[in-house]
Amino acid sequence: MLVTTDGSTVVLGGSFDGRSTGAVRAALHAVLAQHPVVVVDLSDVDSVDVTALRLLAATSARAAREGGALVLRGCSPGLRRAVAFSPLRRPLRFERSRDESPDQTVRVD
DSSP, rough: EEEEEEEEEEEEEEEOOOOTTTHHHHHHHHHHOOOOOEEEEEEEEEEEEEHHHHHHHHHHHHHHHTTEEEEEEEEEEHHHHHHHHHHGGGOOOOEEESSSOTSSSSOOO
16 A cells, blocks of 8 residues: 655555555544645545545544544545445545545535
8 A cells, every 4th residue: 555645635545454554544643633634535546445444434533523624535436335335424525526625525424
């Protein structure tokens, strides 16, 4: 898994699963400490497992408690469908496209 940061954006690439959650968690917490709204770009992620989704949901809930937000960008339709039928859907926010700001999000409830 490739994890890079660019300002308030965390860019992920490869397989996002239980083996990579430690590195992703560290990056997300570091960026959240500097920016109230963090975008996680999943455009180059090949696969996501339930452990990774739990990490995103927990980090999103933490950001919300602290007055911020975690916004997911570049999610595949399959990932959106998987989240829509999951109890993890509540805390997750999705950006419609790379060209729209995090304020223009789709909440899956």
